[in-house]
Amino acid sequence: MAPKRAHPIANTALAAAIDQAGWTHAATAQHINAVAAENGARLYYDRSTVGHWLTGTVPRPEGISAAVEAFRRALRRPDLTTADLGWPGVASSTGAADDPWQGDVVARLRVLGEDDMLDRRTMLTAGAFSLAGLAAPPPVGPARASARRGGAGDVERIRAMTRHMGDLDDLYGGGHARRAAAAYLVHDVAPLLHGTAGRARPDLFRAAAELTYLAAYMAMDAGVQGLALRYYVQTVRLADEAGDRVLRATSLRSMAVQARELGHNREALALADAAASALGGRAPGRTVAWVTGMQAEAHAGVADRWDALALLRQTEAQLERVDSMPDSELVGNYRRESLEHQTGLALTALGDHAAAATHYAASMQTRRPAERRTRAVVGLRCAGAHLQAGDAERAAAAVLGLRQDLEGVVSARVRGELRQLRQGWQGCRSDAHVAEADALAASLLR
Structure with missing residues (x-):
């Protein structure tokens, strides 16, 4: 009442x-x-x-x-x-006038980077996460430019910086060096994109798209979801300018990840399918498996158990046929431990928490030392699966085993997982291990 x-x-x-x-x-x-x-x-x-x-x-x-x-x-x-x-008469910036799919892509990239590096509070007043932004238009051909300003040396320099910042992201999380990536986009990359013509133009836009993709991922990990979505949209548009279907698919796939993590499951499925459609079966095998795995997780998100499990089996078969080294592919860097993580996410969505915990644990076993943030996220999800399966003590043990990784990472996703765990084991805090893990979580969240 x-x-x-x-x-x-x-x-x-x-x-x-x-x-x-x-x-x-x-x-x-x-x-x-x-x-x-x-x-x-x-x-x-x-x-x-x-x-x-x-x-x-x-x-x-x-x-x-x-x-x-x-x-x-x-x-x-x-x-x-x-x-x-x-x-009436009150302006809202969530309307079509702020459609991130429209307007000059380089100008939008500049504004995004400036908002990010200056920490402007435009994520709500000019860049809210909106489901309308998840609808990708058909790809367009690259536009013509009038003057050449960038070359092969610029492309290699941008890619080297992207690799370096990607390594920092893996080690310390998206909250660590995000604004440095934004500043590099604004001051070094965007000025090269306007007016560049000739053979270097597609590679330059491709390199810019790869860095923008990293900026999107870092923003998402830092919890700035509206900004992340807009970075992803511009990544798709930059990929289209470069005529790169694989990079377009990569961006759509990561938009599906973001939608899934925020609970927008039907939108996640549509984006995962759009990524597969963009590939059209013509891509490195590891990238194809990466996208198929996301389709499996998205089907699980809408409770489509049969298709989810069938797609996971298909992903495993695709991954077994891959002959390239993972590090040779900047995007779509999908390995066996990645599949184990994705299987855990799909099983979590389907309610099979004990089985999910087994796959999360398997994902942790072969993670490289540099993957500190990923180990933290996957390990906390493993703890959450143990807790959902009714084993609070194993959940606590999983958290305590992550102490070193957790203390070095700045990630909103990590903080979110810690909050969920603290809420989930409230009734078990009399257990000594749970109490110790809860104290660790509390100290990390302060």
Whole structure:
């Protein structure tokens, strides 16, 4: 039953949207806060806040953007505007005018990098994570340019920097050197893209796309989801400029990963299928397996057990036929331990937690020393699977075994896994091992 109101409802449009969504006032606030969290910001709205909005108070810009996106998802109305929520004349940057698929790709890349390196709070007011941004248009041919400014030496320099920053990301997480990558994009890479013509142009755009892809992954790992999505979109567009179908597929596949981690399972499946379609079967075998594995995980996310397991078997067969070394492929660097991790994710989605824990553990066994962040994430997921299977002590042991990796990583995904574990074993903290692991988690989250 709705609470008795001391003041009459002035915003009837918002009241109608809440009613259509089937939300309480508290649930409305929770959904809006969750959208904000996807974009690296914290809003602390509650039922009383929503009550104030209904009586005529207008939220701050970041609250409006988060509210619009939350109701778009709930009502399946990507065209919903601020006016539909009773805030006519109030600008919202989540509309078509800010469509990341439109406009000059280099200009958008500059703005993204500047927002990132200067830590501008535009992820909610100008770059919220939006399901509308997950719909990729058909690929386009590379545009013509009028002057040549970049060459083979620039391409190699960009790729060397991408490899170096990728190594830092593996060791320390996306929260470590993300702004350095952004600054390099803005000051060194973007100026080369405008006006470059000739044979070097596709390679230059390809190298820029690879660095932008890394920036997207780092932003996602750091929890700045709106920014990450926009980086991914520009990666797809840069890949199209280079005429690189494999890099386009790689970006779409990683957008599927992001959608899955945020709980947008149907969108994740559509993106994984789009990645496979972009490859068209013409790609290095390891990359094909990488995309097929994501399709398996996405099918598991929508509870399609038969297809998920069939695709996992197909992925394993594809990986067994691969003859290239993993390190020879900058993107789609898929190995046996990667498949074990993906199998664990698929089984987790299907509710087979004990089996998932076995695969997560297998993924951990052969991880390279440099993969500190990945070991931390996979190890915590292994702990979570043990906990879901009812074995809190093994979950605690898994966390304690990760102490060295956890203390060196700056990652929002790691923090998220730690929070879930702390919530999950609340009733088991009398156990000495659980208490020790919980104390470690608490210290890492402070």
